[in-house]
Amino acid sequence: MKHYRWKRFCCRLFLRRSPRNAAVFGFGWLLLAETLPAGIFFFAALPLLGSIPWEWLLVNGAAVGLTVWGYGAAVFGYACSGMARRCFRKVGWYREGAGVMGIFYRLGMLVAAPCLFRQERRAAALFCAVGGVLLSFFYFALLGMLPVNSCPVWYATLAGSLLFTGSLICFRDGRRFRPTALLPLLIFFLYVGGLHFQEVRLDREIREAWAEISSLAGYPADVESFRRREAEGIPLSDPVLDGLIRTSPQQELARLHQAAPEARTGELERFRRAHPDYLRALAAFLELEPQRVRHVREGDLLASVRIPELNAFRDAARYLCVEMAAAGTEREKVLKCNDDLRRIRAWCRKDAFLLAKLVGMAVESMRLEALCFPLAAGTLTDDDLIRLPGQGEEWSSALAEAVADEATGFLDCCTYVRSAAEPGQVSKQFRFPLLLRRCFPLEYSIWVRRDFLFGLKFLGRQLNLYRSMPSFTTGNGRYQMACFDDAEALRNKYLLSGMLLPGLDGIHRKQAWIENHKLLTDTAFAIERFRRKYGTLPETLETLVPEFLESPPLSRMDALPVRYERDESSYTLTAFGPPGKNAETFSVRLSVSVGDGIN
Numbered sequence: 030m031k032h033y034r035w036k037r038f039c040c041r042l043f044l045r046r047s048p049r050n051a052a053v054f055g056f057g058w059l060l061l062a063e064t065l066p067a068g069i070f071f072f073a074a075l076p077l078l079g080s081i082p083w084e085w086l087l088v089n090g091a092a093v094g095l096t097v098w099g100y101g102a103a104v105f106g107y108a109c110s111g112m113a114r115r116c117f118r119k120v121g122w123y124r125e126g127a128g129v130m131g132i133f134y135r136l137g138m139l140v141a142a143p144c145l146f147r148q149e150r151r152a153a154a155l156f157c158a159v160g161g162v163l164l165s166f167f168y169f170a171l172l173g174m175l176p177v178n179s180c181p182v183w184y185a186t187l188a189g190s191l192l193f194t195g196s197l198i199c200f201r202d203g204r205r206f207r208p209t210a211l212l213p214l215l216i217f218f219l220y221v222g223g224l225h226f227q228e229v230r231l232d233r234e235i236r237e238a239w240a241e242i243s244s245l246a247g248y249p250a251d252v253e254s255f256r257r258r259e260a261e262g263i264p265l266s267d268p269v270l271d272g273l274i275r276t277s278p279q280q281e282l283a284r285l286h287q288a289a290p291e292a293r294t295g296e297l298e299r300f301r302r303a304h305p306d307y308l309r310a311l312a313a314f315l316e317l318e319p320q321r322v323r324h325v326r327e328g329d330l331l332a333s334v335r336i337p338e339l340n341a342f343r344d345a346a347r348y349l350c351v352e353m354a355a356a357g358t359e360r361e362k363v364l365k366c367n368d369d370l371r372r373i374r375a376w377c378r379k380d381a382f383l384l385a386k387l388v389g390m391a392v393e394s395m396r397l398e399a400l401c402f403p404l405a406a407g408t409l410t411d412d413d414l415i416r417l418p419g420q421g422e423e424w425s426s427a428l429a430e431a432v433a434d435e436a437t438g439f440l441d442c443c444t445y446v447r448s449a450a451e452p453g454q455v456s457k458q459f460r461f462p463l464l465l466r467r468c469f470p471l472e473y474s475i476w477v478r479r480d481f482l483f484g485l486k487f488l489g490r491q492l493n494l495y496r497s498m499p500s501f502t503t504g505n506g507r508y509q510m511a512c513f514d515d516a517e518a519l520r521n522k523y524l525l526s527g528m529l530l531p532g533l534d535g536i537h538r539k540q541a542w543i544e545n546h547k548l549l550t551d552t553a554f555a556i557e558r559f560r561r562k563y564g565t566l567p568e569t570l571e572t573l574v575p576e577f578l579e580s581p582p583l584s585r586m587d588a589l590p591v592r593y594e595r596d597e598s599s600y601t602l603t604a605f606g607p608p609g610k611n612a613e614t615f616s617v618r619l620s621v622s623v624g625d626g627i628n
Contacts, residue, residue: 048111057213058101163189262321504541
């Protein structure tokens with residue numbers, strides 16, 4: 030009796046009495062087994078389950094998938110064996126080997142099609158063969174023999190599944206077909222339909238987020254528009270620009286810029302004698318009107334562009350700053366160097382990418398520091414002291430354009446990762462995403478879309494801060510509002526956003542840093558005007574209000590008053606950086622010895 034009950038239980042569990050029902054039921058479980066691990070791995074990163082470690086999800090997803098696959102393979106294998114036994118009783122090797130199709134179920138047509146043909150179900154046999162061919166596309170794609178674009182593997186799997194299931198239902202085994210055998214297949218189609226719905230919803234949200242970024246930027250931020258704008262710029266191969274880049278002696282200019290004040294004049298003369306070609310190239314470059322530069326791409330990605338002009342711009346600024354400091358009491362030369370530095374800053378302002386704007390900030394910082402030498406020497410006139418503070422840059426607008434360029438580069442990178450199909454077309458760090466795309470194209474597509482949407486929302490928040498935030502908002506305040514959410518990116522496995530975007534929130538503090546440079550230089554000009562009128566340095570900065578300053582200077586970083594320390598012949602202005610490890614990096618200090626120069 031015990032043996033009979035066990036045999037009856039196995040017959041019911043594996044549907045041994047009806048090969049048709051068993052084949053449909055097992056086939057559905059095998060299809061579902063391919064999607065369960067992917068679903069658990071990709072979508073358990075949703076906020077509801079985001080606190081679960083991904084290692085746990087991976088192990089348990091694989092365990093669930095193997096369990097379901099093992100059950101489906103057993104049911105489908107028994108079904109194939111039963112179908113062969115009914116139709117080919119005399120062909121022993123065929124009857125015994127049919128059960129192997131439980132493992133290679135996508136090749137199940139090798140058993141089902143001959144059985145249907147033997148039963149004179151020729152149309153069903155044809156559908157079975159076509160469905161099997163479509164199902165086999167999965168293996169070709171997995172081996173890299175087929176390109177993967179727009180999820181054709183899943184479309185082929187869906188069409189093949191419908192044809193193959195329909196043909197199995199046409200098999201005659203003397204038993205009534207039970208609609209419950211379609212339950213796992215129904216779950217599979219609901220899952221795939223849900224993926225397509227999620228994909229459509231994400232595409233709609235991505236279009237809305239991208240439209241907002243383009244609206245805030247004031248121009249289309251897509252890749253094609255970016256390339257059209259860049260094509261209008263001056264090429265790197267232009268003789269004047271190329272001459273500046275080729276002749277720039279970077280190491281010598283770095284040493285010249287770091288030379289001690291007392292040795293600066295002699296070092297400058299030696300540099301002029303050693304590099305006449307560079308001085309001619311620089312003079313020719315300064316005659317050009319600032320404009321955008323057309324870059325050379327070494328690959329399809331915008332991130333692969335070469336931007337050697339930025340090093341040349343920075344080196345030219347170093348030379349001009351040393352020349353301005355060495356000029357000392359020569360007012361005309363000082364003003365010309367100042368105008369040339371503003372011209373180089375304008376080149377950086379018009380150039381693409383955030384890095385160009387950061388180099389522009391470095392050029393502006395060097396210009397402001399160099400202006401303090403003629404200020405301390407008394408070279409500048411009263412009109413100069415009033416006019417020069419108004420020659421700053423509107424960094425909010427410049428950085429907004431830079432963020433829009435970064436959004437374009439982010440779009441280009443995400444599109445590249447989503448569309449790359451061959452191992453030779455991607456670098457080593459993208460091989461794993463390529464494997465995921467081949468095995469789970471729909472899940473992978475949604476995963477990348479969620480990552481892209483998260484990055485777009487972050488970039489849109491940066492742009493909105495620059496376009497809509499009141500000007501008195503501090504750098505620390507903007508940083509706190511725009512800070513990249515590393516915890517959410519890690520919880521949701523946003524790999525591209527986590528690699529490419531975290532550093533962008535620091536540009537708000539960088540902007541406050543350069544604005545503090547300008548603030549301290551303007552304050553030093555106001556102090557000089559006060560000293561010339563009253564013959565002494567002011568006791569406090571409040572003394573400068575309202576005759577020389579509209580209000581007491583407050584740090585752009587944290588809205589705290591600028592520290593002012595003085596003695597009989599010198600003073601120091603300090604605007605501190607944010608608290609923490611970056612305090613010294615973003616602090617600005619300006620020391621002036623009246624009549625003697627800068628320390």
